[in-house]
Amino acid sequence: MAVKVSLLERLNQDMKTAMKNKEKTKLSVIRMLRSEIKNEEIQRQHTLSDEEVIEVLMRELKKRKDALQQFEEAGRDDLVQQLREEITVIEPYLPEQLSEEELRELVREVVQEIGASSKADMGKVMKAIMPRVKGRADGKLVNRLVQEVLS
Template structure:
């Protein structure tokens, strides 16, 4: 069992003992999603797979949060923000803006990218180095802006 999966299971037990229902709810959703990947999709739960699941759940919550804010439902938007905060604990240390900019520069230099047609090449180089450590959608936008 991966170290991260063990940590999630222990955190579920801790949240149950503490009576922290909001945190417990998020962790149980995470466990269910991981079980889905493991059993139905027959995927071994490596750290990278778990990080991908957590990123997907965070993205879903950010989308929902934006929709709730646009609809004036700040109570539900706040709930989504709290869930995002719990999920962020299971991703590696996030890259700062300067680190992201340096990584993009390095990717462009290493791949010899010259324009918009090379965005895919730069993303392919950068993805394994940044996955789980930054918002890949924002990263893609920064690369497009730089090369476009």
């Protein structure tokens, strides 16, 4: 039977491998992630669970995706390439993301469960759906799909 390795242990193992293989980008991204996790542990005053580590990783991924969009618009190809590499390092540590179709189906289910009928119910739907997709879907995408279903 395979032993379940915590996300933090996996990051540490991958950091050592990146050091040995001289993978600079991967090494720097993992170090930054570990630093963010450590800062979060200091703030919360306890060792983070895998779910809490995923929250930190999602936050870091979101920062990069937002910055990526801005750099693409500004034509900063050098920074765009760097951010894409960072994103490809972070993504494997996150749970598999829901496809847009799976997400749309889930939104429809939640809208029916709640009995939402108009955009006025948007807050209720978002409140009900976000805990279900935590770590597996981008909030902006969820928001857009909820608006589509409610309109």
